[in-house]
Amino acid sequence: MSILTLIERWADASPDRICYVWRDNRLTYGQLKKRSDAVSHWIDRASERNAAPVLVHGHMHPNMLILFLACLKSGHAYIPIDLSIPSERISMIAEDSGARLIFSEQTALLPALSQKIIGPDQLSSILEVDHALEAAGACEAKADDIFYMIYTSGSTGRPKGVQIPHESLSSFVSWVNSDFGLGDRQIFLNQAPYSFDLSIMSLYPCMTTGGTLWTVDKDMIARPADLLDSLAASGVNVWTSTPSFAEMCLMMPSFSEKTLPALHTFLFCGETLPVYVAKSLHERFPRARIINTYGPTEATVAVSSVQIGEDLIADGQPFPVGRCKPDCRILILDPDGEPVPEGEKGEIVICGPSVGKGYLNEPEKTKAAFSEINGQRAYHTKDLGLIKEGLLYYHGRMDSQIKLHGFRMELGEIEHVLSSCRYVKQAVVIPVQKGEGYDHLIGIVVPEDHPFEKSYQLSSAIRKELSLYLPGYMLPRKFIYQSSFPMTANGKIDRKVLLKEAAQ
Numbered sequence: 001m002s003i004l005t006l007i008e009r010w011a012d013a014s015p016d017r018i019c020y021v022w023r024d025n026r027l028t029y030g031q032l033k034k035r036s037d038a039v040s041h042w043i044d045r046a047s048e049r050n051a052a053p054v055l056v057h058g059h060m061h062p063n064m065l066i067l068f069l070a071c072l073k074s075g076h077a078y079i080p081i082d083l084s085i086p087s088e089r090i091s092m093i094a095e096d097s098g099a100r101l102i103f104s105e106q107t108a109l110l111p112a113l114s115q116k117i118i119g120p121d122q123l124s125s126i127l128e129v130d131h132a133l134e135a136a137g138a139c140e141a142k143a144d145d146i147f148y149m150i151y152t153s154g155s156t157g158r159p160k161g162v163q164i165p166h167e168s169l170s171s172f173v174s175w176v177n178s179d180f181g182l183g184d185r186q187i188f189l190n191q192a193p194y195s196f197d198l199s200i201m202s203l204y205p206c207m208t209t210g211g212t213l214w215t216v217d218k219d220m221i222a223r224p225a226d227l228l229d230s231l232a233a234s235g236v237n238v239w240t241s242t243p244s245f246a247e248m249c250l251m252m253p254s255f256s257e258k259t260l261p262a263l264h265t266f267l268f269c270g271e272t273l274p275v276y277v278a279k280s281l282h283e284r285f286p287r288a289r290i291i292n293t294y295g296p297t298e299a300t301v302a303v304s305s306v307q308i309g310e311d312l313i314a315d316g317q318p319f320p321v322g323r324c325k326p327d328c329r330i331l332i333l334d335p336d337g338e339p340v341p342e343g344e345k346g347e348i349v350i351c352g353p354s355v356g357k358g359y360l361n362e363p364e365k366t367k368a369a370f371s372e373i374n375g376q377r378a379y380h381t382k383d384l385g386l387i388k389e390g391l392l393y394y395h396g397r398m399d400s401q402i403k404l405h406g407f408r409m410e411l412g413e414i415e416h417v418l419s420s421c422r423y424v425k426q427a428v429v430i431p432v433q434k435g436e437g438y439d440h441l442i443g444i445v446v447p448e449d450h451p452f453e454k455s456y457q458l459s460s461a462i463r464k465e466l467s468l469y470l471p472g473y474m475l476p477r478k479f480i481y482q483s484s485f486p487m488t489a490n491g492k493i494d495r496k497v498l499l500k501e502a503a504q
Contacts (some may be wrong), residue, residue, distance in 0.1 A: 002141065003170060004072055006208035008033060014210060017185075020062045021234075022215040027062040029210075032069065035127050039070035042126045043101065046116070052098050053077040053149055055115070056194075057090070058105030060217040063123065064194055065203070067103050068148070075139035077146035079161070080194035084218070087111035088469045092158055093151050096361055143167035149360060150197045150297050153401070153409040153474070157416040161360035162197075168300040169204065171353040175325045176205040180291065180305070182265060183209070186237040190215040191245065197297045198270045198406060202240045211238075221245075228252055228259070235262050239288075242270040242406030244437075247277050256284040269293045269302050270406030272394065272437045273319055278308050294321030294394055297408065298369070298379045299350045303328050304392050318436055320391040328352030331373070332387055333380075340386075345395055348385040351378040402431050404438045407473045414474055418443055421465045423450040423458060426485060428493060429476060430502045442502045443476035446484060455481055 007029075010017065015030025043054065054071045056078050058064050064080070071078040079097055081090060083106055091111045094102070100115055107119040118126075141147075144165045151159040176182070188206040190213040192198040206213050214234040220226045227249070239246070246266065249255045257263070266281060266288060273292045281290055295302035306312075306322035324330045332346040333339060340346040355377040358366030371378045384395040400411040411429045418427040426446040431438040445462070452458045459479045466475055480502065486494040 002166065003147070003173060003204055003208060004069065004141075007069070010207075010210040017210060018212050019207060020065055020213045020215065022060055022062055022217070023220075025062050027065070032066060035066045036069035036073060038129055039066060039123070039126055040073035042129075043070060043074040043076065047074065047076070047101060050100060051075065052100045053079050053146070055079045055081055055090075055094060055097065055099045055102040057081040057083070057102060057110065059083045059193065060190070060215045061105055062215075063103075063105065063120075065207075065213075066127075067123075068194075068203075072141070072147065073139065075141070075145075077149055077163075079149045079151065080199075082193040082195040082471075083109055084193065084471050085195060086467065086469055086471060089151075089159060089471070093161070096158070097149065097161055098361075141166050143170075144357065146357065148200075150195065152297050153413045154365075157413050157420075160362055160365060162297045163357040163360055164300055165357055167353050168356055169200070171325075171327055172200070172300040172302070173204045173208055175327075176201070177209055179325070180205075180265070180267070182238055184211070185209070186211045187214050187235050187262070188212070188238045189231075189234070189236050189240055191221065191241055192270075192406070193218075196270075196407065197301050198240070198242065200301050201267060201269055201293075202238075206238075221248075224252055228254060231255075232259050234260075236260060237262050238265050238267065239263055240267045240269075243268050243273045243277050244271065244405040246281060247274075250277070250280050250284070257287065260285070264288055266290045267293065269295065271403045273308070274435045274437065275313065275316055275319065276435065278319070279313050282308075282310065282313055292319050292321055294392060295350070295354070296379065296381050296383070298356050298381075299328075300354045300356060303350050303352075303354050304330065306391065318393070320388075321385075321394050322392060323390055324392065325352075325354065328354050329376070330387065330392055331378075332385060343386055343388050345384050345386045347398060348381045348383040348392070348394075349373070349378055350381065351376045353377075355379045402438055404431065404441065405473060409474050414441070414443075414470065414476070417469050418445070418462070418466060418476075421462050423448050423462060428485065428495065428498055430495070430499055432502065440477040441475070443479045444485075444498050444502065445479055445481055447481055455479075 011029040011033035017029050019029045020027035054076045056067045068078050094113050102115045102117045146163045147166045147169045149161045151161050154160045188202045190202045214236050290308040292308050293302035293305045304322035304324050306320050329351040331349040333349050334346050351373050358370045382398040386393050414429045415427050424445050425448045428444045430442045432440050486497040
């Protein structure tokens, strides 16, 4: 049964049930169905039956969910674009995707674009029209039709559009709903921006089981008191976030079982779960399960999971990231593509229906990262890992790609953009580790001639220019200036030396 069909069944059976809460806004399943039908009908007439994806630009407003479903019902994949994404990056995505239609929550944040743009006022007018008698029903999607696209960091400075088909998302949602024991009508924390695929872990497992998405936005997160008030009022059952977000909440003494007595499951994805975070959560929420998961955007959020119990916490060693979901396989391969013996490190390769359909309009990059193994789609992650007694262990990246606070990024992309800045001659970006993950970025720069007397003035100018092209989470926290870079015997920049200098 399709994702849309499962959601529609709840709309038909329980139309007054709340599916989405954001601040003072409430959306029922019945309203979701009616409004997404109205927008779907409008898209169907406006798009002239073309199959181009639709850009949905906004943050956490309930209309985002309405628009996602409307796109799907009218036969279009959707591309979520958060309000924090810089205009230059939006231009690249709009051009690369071939989108002809953009829905925007704040049109003033968009660059000049050739696509048709629907702002909030026009959307309100569309939502007011009842097309119930005219609507022909949702388009019948094929298993390999694209459900959504997420744009991730690209090493050349251009983001890549990861294409996730209906069958991949259905496989993921079925796994979460059947194997994680969450139950129907649960309240899910919904805090990840929709342009970050961690959001999928909340959205569709929740909506297909008649649950409620309790939504917090970036302004609430920036004010711990407001965040805690919202969480205390939520009655949340299922917590989905990066470990970093949970670690931030643990800084509030009242973040505990007493404040959130209904919380029974933590689902973590997006970055390494540190032992000290799991230990603190277990102490604060002794009856809640902690589930650690692993997976790249290209393989639909996550493909492995493990429950972190007292034994693993007491062991004090880095946690495994779990056992593979039943309909997929995880291989550990050497540089020649051959399986390594159990317990030895190699590249993590994921095979099965979770694997997406490659990068939009990027045949060479798709060919380099995706393949077919024994008749199944396979994604070569460039992650290092090993399997021991059936459990997968993650051991970092093979290339310059890292995860910082849950966001995956190419250091090469940041370096490319930084090196293009007006006052920069050369640049290297160094990730600074904290515990088992990365804490922040440092930009090491050989500057061009500039008019500034103080280094902080130069840093301010560079950061301002960078922010035009990169989202905030990709900006270096600190800049270090040098007259030249150390070199290796092979004539390459000696990153090991720079890493030591950055750590001082």
